[in-house]
Amino acid sequence: MLTKVYVKKDLEDKKVQLDIKYTLLSGRNVIFPTETVYGIGAYALSEAGVKGIYNVKGRPSDNPLIMHLSSTKDLLKYTKNHQPYVSKLIDAFWPGPLTMVFDKTDIVPYMITGGLDTIGIRIPSNDIALTILNIAGIPICAPSANISGRPSSTLVEHVIEDFNNKVDIIIDGGKSQVGIESTVLDVRNEIPVILRPGMITREMIKKVTNEVLISDHAKSDEIPKAPGMKYKHYAPKGKLTIVKGNQSAVVKYINQQLDYHKANGFKTGVICTNESKNLFNTNHVFSIGNESNEEEIASNLFVALREMDYQNIDYIYSLSFHNGYYSEAIMNRLLKAANQNVITIN
Ligand code: TXA
Ligand code: MG
Numbered sequence: 001m002l003t004k005v006y007v008k009k010d011l012e013d014k015k016v017q018l019d020i021k022y023t024l025l026s027g028r029n030v031i032f033p034t035e036t037v038y039g040i041g042a043y044a045l046s047e048a049g050v051k052g053i054y055n056v057k058g059r060p061s062d063n064p065l066i067m068h069l070s071s072t073k074d075l076l077k078y079t080k081n082h083q084p085y086v087s088k089l090i091d092a093f094w095p096g097p098l099t100m101v102f103d104k105t106d107i108v109p110y111m112i113t114g115g116l117d118t119i120g121i122r123i124p125s126n127d128i129a130l131t132i133l134n135i136a137g138i139p140i141c142a143p144s145a146n147i148s149g150r151p152s153s154t155l156v157e158h159v160i161e162d163f164n165n166k167v168d169i170i171i172d173g174g175k176s177q178v179g180i181e182s183t184v185l186d187v188r189n190e191i192p193v194i195l196r197p198g199m200i201t202r203e204m205i206k207k208v209t210n211e212v213l214i215s216d217h218a219k220s221d222e223i224p225k226a227p228g229m230k231y232k233h234y235a236p237k238g239k240l241t242i243v244k245g246n247q248s249a250v251v252k253y254i255n256q257q258l259d260y261h262k263a264n265g266f267k268t269g270v271i272c273t274n275e276s277k278n279l280f281n282t283n284h285v286f287s288i289g290n291e292s293n294e295e296e297i298a299s300n301l302f303v304a305l306r307e308m309d310y311q312n313i314d315y316i317y318s319l320s321f322h323n324g325y326y327s328e329a330i331m332n333r334l335l336k337a338a339n340q341n342v343i344t345i346n
Helices: 008-012 014-025 047-057 086-093 127-136 156-163 202-209 247-263 294-310 328-339
Strands: 004-007 028-033 039-043 067-069 098-104 118-122 167-171 182-184 195-198 241-243 268-272 283-288 315-319 342-345
Touching: 004 008, 004 014, 008 014, 008 127, 008 167, 014 028, 014 127, 014 167, 028 127, 039 047, 086 098, 086 202, 086 241, 118 294, 156 167, 156 294, 241 247, 241 328, 247 268, 247 315, 247 342, 268 294, 283 294, 294 328
Parallel strands: 004 167, 028 167, 067 118, 098 182, 241 315, 241 342, 268 283, 268 315
Antiparallel strands: 028 039, 098 118, 182 195
């Protein structure tokens, strides 16, 4: 199959619009940008389209997909039994990087929910994503556009690396603004529960609902409630170690490790900040932003992990980002990428 790549301007063309619409309606896949990460989309009610996603991603069939809508107009067609706080969450965070898990209605096929009686829904804020939802006029389920186990795609280059000539259409929307996937929130009970942390934080949700819980596995790697959380994630090919502690001790430790691995003929790399990027003894330093700019750090995290693979790095060391407002989300992804491998240096 030959993949067509469109850019934003192409979406003004009626022929392109029809191409996207009929590709989806006929059960094939379109990769499109969202504000969080790129998604690989299928018409949610098309068995062929949904199967296509699982096949091409290599995704386990019990891991449910998020349904994307362009407005709340059809929300009650697909979900039921809303808690009173749901409308407040919608007002506060949609469109945006929040997925809410509801009881599903009968129309929603079990194939997209991994056999569960629930469905995760979000309205994305990215204008290309909204345009596509509006052009197609259908619900689109879309997991992150990466081969299962790899870091999510936040650049079109990542998408092309994983899916060129494996899907019909890729839409290039440039770099993803948020850079990590949506917060997944179970809204079926009196108190909502965060299943996957994201840039809509616990504090932000609490301001709206007064109370919020976070599921244990979202903090550590225990029995997962969001089925996707139990699988290997975001892993770069090299061995990633997060090093925590005071900065000079951390830099000293990492440099010792870099020297040791280099002496044994391995390639080394470091993921760090602008403030520390000149301190490391390796040619492969990737700064993910200013220490104080967590949004920038989040948006570059998956870029850094993929970059380490492009450079064929064997041993990767990363600073820890555990002290900020968004650290729950950032560290969740980084810890998974490192397979929970953290060293604390005092
Ligand atoms: O930002 C995002 O959410 C991106 C963009 C493309 O929208 N999508 C995304 O999808 O990250 P995916 O499939 O890579 O991750 C969805 C996560 C998985 O961990 C999945 O298990 C969980 O959400 N999830 C989806 N539906 C669920 C449900 N009904 N109950 C519990 N967890 C659910
Ligand atoms: Mg994913």
